[in-house]
Amino acid sequence: MLNVTSLSKKYGKTRVLNSLSFMINPGEIVGLVGENGAGKSTLLNILASLSKPTSGSLSLHSIQFDKNIKKVRQMIGFVPQEIAIWEEFTVQENMVFFEKLSTVNKTTDELQQLCMDMNLDKWKEPVKHLSGGMKRKLNMAISLIHDPELLLLDEPTVGIDLKSKNEISSYLQQLAAEKNTMILFTSHDMDEIINVCDRVLCIGEDTFYQNILQEAGTTPEIF
Numbered sequence: 001m002l003n004v005t006s007l008s009k010k011y012g013k014t015r016v017l018n019s020l021s022f023m024i025n026p027g028e029i030v031g032l033v034g035e036n037g038a039g040k041s042t043l044l045n046i047l048a049s050l051s052k053p054t055s056g057s058l059s060l061h062s063i064q065f066d067k068n069i070k071k072v073r074q075m076i077g078f079v080p081q082e083i084a085i086w087e088e089f090t091v092q093e094n095m096v097f098f099e100k101l102s103t104v105n106k107t108t109d110e111l112q113q114l115c116m117d118m119n120l121d122k123w124k125e126p127v128k129h130l131s132g133g134m135k136r137k138l139n140m141a142i143s144l145i146h147d148p149e150l151l152l153l154d155e156p157t158v159g160i161d162l163k164s165k166n167e168i169s170s171y172l173q174q175l176a177a178e179k180n181t182m183i184l185f186t187s188h189d190m191d192e193i194i195n196v197c198d199r200v201l202c203i204g205e206d207t208f209y210q211n212i213l214q215e216a217g218t219t220p221e222i223f
């Protein structure tokens with residue numbers, strides 16, 4: 001379980017996150033929504049342990065982030081908005097490269113299967129020949145190499161076609177159901193949020209998303 005307690009973040013004198021408390025249970029998919037600048041990426045960066053909160057505490061499966069950050073990092077997969085893969089390498093070379101950097105050993109077949117699970121069948125293709133949606137799928141496959149317990153995704157489906165979007169959504173649901181992975185993802189697509197998520201967290205001042213969700217019969221947790 002991920003436990004977030006009274007989490008706040010300030011940049012200088014500007015408060016971005018104000019005393020957030022929530023938890024995510026194993027197997028749950030949680031959406032994170034809010035207007036531009038509401039603090040979604042800030043929150044994901046803190047959960048990915050790339051940035052520190054100003055105050056508050058975080059634990060993953062009862063391990064406090066500030067007590068054993070190395071152990072916590074091994075349990076987290078993070079897909080940031082920017083795609084971070086080697087353009088000149090093939091899909092296979094990228095997967096093998098990131099497997100070597102990870103803490104687990106996976107066979108080439110297992111790595112290829114991870115890509116196939118997402119319908120990414122361009123194993124021998126250089127990344128520079130892939131479409132934006134395929135690159136996003138590869139970025140996601142890389143984040144799953146070490147079998148993370150908590151998967152954090154910053155707008156994983158932005159700018160990709162409906163078919164790829166649906167494939168990624170189905171894959172996330174399968175991952176949560178079969179591997180009990182905790183998933184937190186941001187999206188501005190409320191249909192996707194409503195269809196995929198078990199729960200939704202709403203942050204920021206604007207009630208726009210909150211109203212859309214409520215009209216669609218989803219009750220978000222508001223911060």
Ligand SMILES: Nc1ncnc2c1ncn2[C@@H]1O[C@H](COP(=O)(O)OP(=O)(O)OP(=O)(O)O)[C@@H](O)[C@H]1O
Nearest residue numbers: 011012014016034035036037038039040041042043
């Ligand atoms: N390193 C930083 N230093 C100062 N201010 C920052 C920093 N990073 C983010 N901010 C500010 O914090 C606020 C929240 O930014 P953040 O990127 O977390 O929002 P977001 O909800 O992810 O937005 P978007 O939907 O546009 O991606 C913004 O006002 C932003 O300008």
